[in-house]
Amino acid sequence: MRTAYHDELAELRAALGAMCELSGVTMEHATRALLQADVDVADRLLEDRRQMEHYSAEAEEKAFKLLALQAPVAGELREVLTGLQIVADIDRMYALALHVAKVARLRHPAPALPEEVRGYFAEMGRLAVRLADGAREVLQTLDPQAALELDADDDAMDDLHRHLFSVLMDREWPHGVAAAVDVTLLGRYYERFADHAVAVGRRVVFQATGKTPEQFAE
């Protein structure tokens, strides 16, 4: 019984790790599609959703089964429940990466991004991928300290996002309203992606310590 339990818990962990990796890779490719106006990359990402649906359904099912058949308590119960919440966060990260791909495809063959904001998105893409990697790692190590450190990249993302808005709002923006709308939405997609990665980290802190990140940091 306990062996089966630990095997299943390990499978749940593995499924979450795989989901996190797929979200990161998808965001990496979507950013490339966006920066290089590469519609083939964007198309491939948008046609290829089955894998995540599969992981996600599998992870939820595993969590439900573990609870129904093994009735875990204390730390193990906490792990399964936060696992279930983490599925929703990673699902959302993946959906946001696909939103980026969609914008890249919609504007094709025109580039969706005016030259002067490309650097912002290259950097936001880099941070997003690093955050997804970081979230994947802490899901594996359950290291609450490392989980909290995801905040630093999220702060950098928020900074970029703010600067991006000041480019849109304060200068003479010469690219028209349509481009401004795209840049606004894209900026939001990256920022939300980062928020969800941080949320994964926060849940790992709770998983590992039973404390909220604020309690743990004290």
Place this chain on the structure above:
Amino acid sequence: MRTAYHDELAELRAALGAMCELSGVTMEHATRALLQADVDVADRLLEDRRQMEHYSAEAEEKAFKLLALQAPVAGELREVLTGLQIVADIDRMYALALHVAKVARLRHPAPALPEEVRGYFAEMGRLAVRLADGAREVLQTLDPQAALELDADDDAMDDLHRHLFSVLMDREWPHGVAAAVDVTLLGRYYERFADHAVAVGRRVVFQATGKTPEQFAE
């Protein structure tokens, strides 16, 4: 034991209902703050977050406790687990309503909305509040048919959202980029609010029937 169990389950349900109601009321007031450029209403909403934090922590705690102490199975396990997922959806609805209030406050004393899109937001606000009400109702009745019917208002929201974008993109938009950015983000907040209400409905279908909405609709 079973009596305690059912009392606690009823409390969890009540907490979710209260959260849903608070999200709807907050969106209603935020929309008013937006349309009437009423900074006092916006301020009050933004200062008043404690209630939702309290509900949300309470609902999560109840779900954890139910699972830890009562180890429910089958339909009751499903109810507690989906309850936990629903907390995250309603938390997000509330956060989005506050985002609307923030935009209203940021632009004060200027109205955040140009005259020609005010009608869109009045209607999107009406739909958002109706969706929150609908979600609250199905949380109470657990009626899967009614839960699925939330889709109709969400479709109406998506329609409005699309039209709003065509106003921004296709005509000579005379209000400049800053207003376009605000309208873009606001439109997204309402649309996401509606999506989360529909997600609550989908989870209720699963809670009540053990089927996904697609399986149930067949």
